[in-house]
Amino acid sequence: MTDMLMAERSAFETLFPNKPFRITHNLENDPRLTLDAILELVRALPGDHIEYNSGQANVSQDPDATPLVDLPPEEIVKRVETAGAWMVLKKIEAHPAYKQLLEDALLSVAHAQGHATLKEAGFSNVEGFLFVSSPHSTTPFHIDSEDNFFVQIHGDKLFSIFDNKDRSLANEDQIEHCITKHRNVAFKDGFDDRAMHNDLKPGEGVFVPYLWPHYVKTKDSYSISVAITWKTQATKRRNQLYIANAMLRDRGFPQAAPGVHPAWDAAKMAFVATASAVASPLRKSEELRKLFRKIALGKNANYYYRGQKGEEGVAN
Incomplete structure (x- = not known):
């Protein structure tokens, strides 16, 4: 199998799965990740697999005050350049073509590490999250409940990651709230000095470990990105x-x-x-x-x- 997700061997040997590091990938021209294909995926997914709002959120966004966008999901995809919107399609593995994409990507990592199967490599509960964002949109500071290879497909993004051991960023109560209620965390002045800031272009990405806080901003073009996620037993x-x-x-x-x-x-x-x-x-x-x-x-x-x-x- 051709490698789909790649990084320096030293990153996998010394950082994975406990520290973030940059990766490259060859998914930017995959036909399943074009706007036309994403439009068909929107039509196929159930309503609770689609979340969207205005892209004009703050890095420290109060969830109760998140600005909305008065467009249905299909129109966001069709008008993504001007919609001013942020959208995520959740659990895209429900669609067979995307399940194959996610598993093939992770299997290339498993093989590179000497494992024969996803299970042997510890990749279970494989899920995918596909992001479609208008220019200059923000994903607020938040915490996710899985490990994640995040790959940039179209447009440029700033992806800023913060150490999950720093409990001045998010304490245990805030982490529990992120996992069970809403993922956003309050962002304070001075936090940015502690970040690993990553400018991502198509063909690039980053590994985001479990519970590492982060925020994301699109730049001058619309953005398509995919989070390829999994959970270990722990x-x-x-x-x-x-x-x-x-x-x-x-x-x-x-x-x-x-x-x-x-x-x-x-x-x-x-x-x-x-x-x-x-x-x-x-x-x-x-x-x-x-x-x-x-x-x-x-x-x-x-x-x-x-x-x-x-x-x-x-x-x-």
Whole structure:
């Protein structure tokens, strides 16, 4: 297989998967990542796999005050140069062609590291997030719940990454909130001095480790980017503990951070596993997915519907 995601061998040997580093890729001319193909993908995805708003957000954006854009998703793609919008298509692996793209990209990394399969390399729960942004759009400072090879397809971006061990950037309570409620984190004066700033052009990208805060800005042209993500067993476990803690906290039971009380963590993990097994067959329904998010994470858990025509104006 031709290498699709590439970096210096020393980066994989000394930095991966705990530190960010720059990568290159050969996906910029992939026909699945053109505006015409993305338009067809928008039409194929369920509503809760599409999130969008105005691109005129702040790096430190209050989620409750995120500016919206009065366009349906298809029009954002068609008019991306002038729409003033930011949009992400989530879990694109639901479409077979994009599932193949994501798995092929990660398999090229696995092979380069001497592994025969994605499972052997530790790449599980492979998901893809496709971003379409108008010029001069901002993705606010936030934290994601997975490891990520971020690749730039069209246009130029500034991608700024911050050390997740620096708890003055985001403490444990803020991290839990990002994983379970809304991903944005408040950004303060002076943070930028601590960033790894990356100017990305088509054919370039960056590895973003689990829970490393970052923000992104497009430049003078519209942007197409893809986040190729996965979860290890350790990250899945930590995410599940954040979810259990958030559910208990919302019901009046304060919780310590994951790892502080291992025995209690194990009991919470057993509960989450049981609840997930019961809910899993029902998640094929978009309406039931919305209901489960609301029950587990609160009334604002479906915040990303607020930009969509005909949906309730909820925000988080």
